[in-house]
Amino acid sequence: MGSNALKLSPFSFSKALVFPKSASSKLLPPPQFSFSFSPKTNSAAGLRLSLPSSKRNFVAMAGPGAVRKSEEEWRAVLSPEQFRILRQKGTEYPGTGEYDKFFEEGVYNCAGCGTPLYKSTTKFNSGCGWPAFYEGLPGAINSTPDPDGMRTEITCAACGGHLGHVFKNEGFPTPTNERHCVNSISLKFVPANS
Numbered sequence: 001m002g003s004n005a006l007k008l009s010p011f012s013f014s015k016a017l018v019f020p021k022s023a024s025s026k027l028l029p030p031p032q033f034s035f036s037f038s039p040k041t042n043s044a045a046g047l048r049l050s051l052p053s054s055k056r057n058f059v060a061m062a063g064p065g066a067v068r069k070s071e072e073e074w075r076a077v078l079s080p081e082q083f084r085i086l087r088q089k090g091t092e093y094p095g096t097g098e099y100d101k102f103f104e105e106g107v108y109n110c111a112g113c114g115t116p117l118y119k120s121t122t123k124f125n126s127g128c129g130w131p132a133f134y135e136g137l138p139g140a141i142n143s144t145p146d147p148d149g150m151r152t153e154i155t156c157a158a159c160g161g162h163l164g165h166v167f168k169n170e171g172f173p174t175p176t177n178e179r180h181c182v183n184s185i186s187l188k189f190v191p192a193n194s
Contacts (some may be wrong), residue, residue, distance in 0.1 A: 004058045008126040067159035078112065085183050086112045086161035089153070094129025097184025101125070105192040108133075111185060114158035115140060118182075120192070124174060130164060134174035141180070154180055161186060 069077075074087050084090040099108070108118040108131075117140045118133045126132035142155045143166055151165045164182040172179055 067115075069159075074112070082185055085185050089162040090183075091164075092130065092183045093183055097130060099131040099184040099187055099189060100129060102131070102189070104189070106194075107190050107192075108182075109190055110156040110159060110161055110163075110185045111188045112161035113156060114188070115156055115158040116170055116190075117156065117163070117187070119139060119182070120189075124172065126172060126179050126181070127181070128181055131184055131187065133180040133182065134170075134172070134176045134178055136180060154182070156186075164185075 071087060075083055078086060085092065103123065104120065104123075106120050107116050108120070108123075109116050114182060116137055118136050122133045122135050124132055136154075140157055141163065142157045142160075144153050144155065145151075146153055146165075151167070154163045154166050155161060156163060162183075163186045164180065167181060169177055169181045170179055171177070
Protein backbone atom coordinates (compact mmCIF):
# COMPACT_ATOMS: atom_id res chain seq x y z
CA MET A 1 0.00 0.00 0.00
CA GLY A 2 1.55 3.33 -1.04
CA SER A 3 1.09 6.85 0.29
CA ASN A 4 1.20 10.43 -0.90
CA ALA A 5 3.60 12.77 0.91
CA LEU A 6 2.68 16.41 1.05
CA LYS A 7 5.37 19.00 1.70
CA LEU A 8 4.64 22.24 3.50
CA SER A 9 5.71 25.72 2.43
CA PRO A 10 9.31 26.90 3.01
CA PHE A 11 8.22 29.08 5.93
CA SER A 12 6.70 26.19 7.83
CA PHE A 13 8.18 23.32 9.73
CA SER A 14 10.32 20.91 7.74
CA LYS A 15 7.87 18.05 7.96
CA ALA A 16 5.63 16.40 5.43
CA LEU A 17 2.05 15.32 5.92
CA VAL A 18 1.48 11.76 4.75
CA PHE A 19 -1.87 10.51 3.53
CA PRO A 20 -2.49 6.78 2.94
CA LYS A 21 -3.61 5.86 -0.56
CA SER A 22 -7.16 4.67 -0.76
CA ALA A 23 -9.74 3.81 -3.36
CA SER A 24 -11.03 7.38 -3.15
CA SER A 25 -7.62 8.75 -4.18
CA LYS A 26 -8.36 7.54 -7.70
CA LEU A 27 -11.35 9.85 -7.79
CA LEU A 28 -9.81 12.96 -6.22
CA PRO A 29 -6.17 14.04 -6.10
CA PRO A 30 -4.73 14.35 -2.60
CA PRO A 31 -5.49 17.66 -0.88
CA GLN A 32 -2.77 20.31 -1.00
CA PHE A 33 -1.98 22.20 2.17
CA SER A 34 0.10 25.28 2.72
CA PHE A 35 0.87 26.91 6.03
CA SER A 36 2.58 30.27 6.36
CA PHE A 37 4.43 31.48 9.42
CA SER A 38 5.92 34.93 9.92
CA PRO A 39 9.04 34.91 12.11
CA LYS A 40 8.87 38.71 12.31
CA THR A 41 5.47 38.69 14.05
CA ASN A 42 5.83 35.20 15.53
CA SER A 43 2.39 34.28 14.22
CA ALA A 44 0.86 31.87 11.81
CA ALA A 45 -1.15 33.37 8.98
CA GLY A 46 -3.36 30.34 8.51
CA LEU A 47 -3.80 26.99 6.90
CA ARG A 48 -4.92 26.80 3.30
CA LEU A 49 -6.54 23.64 1.99
CA SER A 50 -6.78 23.39 -1.74
CA LEU A 51 -8.65 20.71 -3.65
CA PRO A 52 -7.36 21.05 -7.22
CA SER A 53 -10.22 19.11 -8.81
CA SER A 54 -12.81 21.55 -7.50
CA LYS A 55 -10.60 24.66 -7.64
CA ARG A 56 -11.94 25.63 -4.20
CA ASN A 57 -9.83 27.02 -1.37
CA PHE A 58 -10.71 26.93 2.30
CA VAL A 59 -8.85 29.02 4.86
CA ALA A 60 -8.73 28.22 8.57
CA MET A 61 -7.24 30.89 10.79
CA ALA A 62 -4.31 30.07 13.05
CA GLY A 63 -6.34 29.69 16.19
CA PRO A 64 -9.58 30.57 17.85
CA GLY A 65 -9.80 34.26 18.61
CA ALA A 66 -6.78 35.22 16.46
CA VAL A 67 -7.05 38.87 15.40
CA ARG A 68 -5.19 39.95 12.28
CA LYS A 69 -5.27 43.53 11.03
CA SER A 70 -2.98 45.69 8.96
CA GLU A 71 -1.29 48.63 10.66
CA GLU A 72 -3.70 50.92 8.76
CA GLU A 73 -6.68 49.00 10.18
CA TRP A 74 -5.22 49.27 13.70
CA ARG A 75 -4.75 53.05 13.26
CA ALA A 76 -8.42 53.34 12.28
CA VAL A 77 -9.72 51.60 15.45
CA LEU A 78 -7.19 52.72 18.09
CA SER A 79 -6.52 56.17 19.50
CA PRO A 80 -3.07 57.58 18.61
CA GLU A 81 -1.82 56.76 22.14
CA GLN A 82 -3.24 53.22 22.04
CA PHE A 83 -1.58 52.70 18.66
CA ARG A 84 1.77 53.99 19.98
CA ILE A 85 1.72 51.58 22.91
CA LEU A 86 -0.12 48.51 21.58
CA ARG A 87 1.33 48.44 18.05
CA GLN A 88 4.63 50.35 18.38
CA LYS A 89 5.61 48.96 21.82
CA GLY A 90 5.54 52.29 23.62
CA THR A 91 5.28 52.89 27.38
CA GLU A 92 3.05 55.16 29.46
CA TYR A 93 4.67 57.49 31.96
CA PRO A 94 4.61 55.90 35.44
CA GLY A 95 1.70 56.84 37.67
CA THR A 96 -0.38 58.27 34.81
CA GLY A 97 -2.44 55.23 33.82
CA GLU A 98 -6.12 54.83 34.57
CA TYR A 99 -5.71 51.42 36.25
CA ASP A 100 -2.55 51.97 38.33
CA LYS A 101 -4.41 52.42 41.62
CA PHE A 102 -7.69 50.86 40.49
CA PHE A 103 -8.85 47.77 42.42
CA GLU A 104 -12.43 46.88 41.50
CA GLU A 105 -13.70 43.34 40.83
CA GLY A 106 -13.81 42.26 37.19
CA VAL A 107 -11.68 41.30 34.23
CA TYR A 108 -9.06 43.28 32.28
CA ASN A 109 -9.35 42.76 28.52
CA CYS A 110 -6.98 43.73 25.72
CA ALA A 111 -7.84 47.28 24.61
CA GLY A 112 -6.99 46.31 21.04
CA CYS A 113 -9.06 43.18 20.49
CA GLY A 114 -11.13 42.62 23.63
CA THR A 115 -9.52 39.32 24.63
CA PRO A 116 -9.71 38.70 28.41
CA LEU A 117 -6.17 38.89 29.84
CA TYR A 118 -6.25 39.23 33.65
CA LYS A 119 -8.65 38.64 36.53
CA SER A 120 -8.82 41.48 39.04
CA THR A 121 -8.00 38.95 41.79
CA THR A 122 -4.46 38.70 40.37
CA LYS A 123 -3.85 42.47 40.51
CA PHE A 124 -1.68 43.84 43.31
CA ASN A 125 -0.13 47.16 44.34
CA SER A 126 3.54 46.90 43.45
CA GLY A 127 4.23 50.63 43.75
CA CYS A 128 5.88 50.65 40.32
CA GLY A 129 3.51 53.19 38.73
CA TRP A 130 1.78 50.75 36.37
CA PRO A 131 -0.92 48.13 36.96
CA ALA A 132 0.70 44.94 38.26
CA PHE A 133 -0.64 41.39 38.03
CA TYR A 134 0.98 38.18 39.22
CA GLU A 135 -0.47 36.03 36.39
CA GLY A 136 -2.55 36.24 33.27
CA LEU A 137 -5.41 34.04 32.13
CA PRO A 138 -4.20 30.72 30.66
CA GLY A 139 -3.09 31.11 27.03
CA ALA A 140 -3.97 34.82 26.87
CA ILE A 141 -0.46 36.27 27.07
CA ASN A 142 2.76 35.59 25.17
CA SER A 143 6.17 36.29 26.70
CA THR A 144 9.21 37.12 24.57
CA PRO A 145 12.67 38.11 25.83
CA ASP A 146 13.72 41.58 24.64
CA PRO A 147 16.67 41.54 22.20
CA ASP A 148 18.99 42.94 24.89
CA GLY A 149 18.02 40.11 27.27
CA MET A 150 17.30 42.54 30.10
CA ARG A 151 13.48 42.23 30.15
CA THR A 152 10.70 39.98 28.89
CA GLU A 153 7.94 41.59 26.82
CA ILE A 154 4.34 40.47 27.26
CA THR A 155 1.84 40.69 24.41
CA CYS A 156 -1.78 39.71 23.82
CA ALA A 157 -1.77 36.19 22.38
CA ALA A 158 -4.76 37.00 20.14
CA CYS A 159 -3.68 40.26 18.46
CA GLY A 160 -0.01 40.69 19.40
CA GLY A 161 -0.67 44.01 21.13
CA HIS A 162 2.15 45.15 23.45
CA LEU A 163 1.08 45.02 27.10
CA GLY A 164 4.31 45.71 28.96
CA HIS A 165 6.92 43.48 30.60
CA VAL A 166 7.05 40.65 33.12
CA PHE A 167 9.60 40.60 35.95
CA LYS A 168 10.42 37.58 38.09
CA ASN A 169 11.89 36.95 41.53
CA GLU A 170 11.46 40.50 42.86
CA GLY A 171 10.24 39.24 46.23
CA PHE A 172 6.61 40.37 46.06
CA PRO A 173 4.35 38.21 48.26
CA THR A 174 2.44 36.68 45.34
CA PRO A 175 1.83 33.01 44.44
CA THR A 176 3.99 33.22 41.29
CA ASN A 177 6.73 35.67 42.33
CA GLU A 178 6.07 37.47 39.03
CA ARG A 179 5.04 41.02 38.26
CA HIS A 180 3.30 41.69 34.97
CA CYS A 181 3.90 45.41 34.60
CA VAL A 182 1.17 46.49 32.17
CA ASN A 183 0.37 49.78 30.45
CA SER A 184 -3.13 50.90 31.50
CA ILE A 185 -3.88 52.00 27.95
CA SER A 186 -3.34 48.41 26.77
CA LEU A 187 -6.25 47.31 28.98
CA LYS A 188 -10.01 47.74 29.12
CA PHE A 189 -11.67 46.90 32.44
CA VAL A 190 -14.99 45.04 32.48
CA PRO A 191 -16.75 45.12 35.89
CA ALA A 192 -17.83 41.78 37.38
CA ASN A 193 -21.49 42.83 37.49
CA SER A 194 -21.76 43.63 33.77
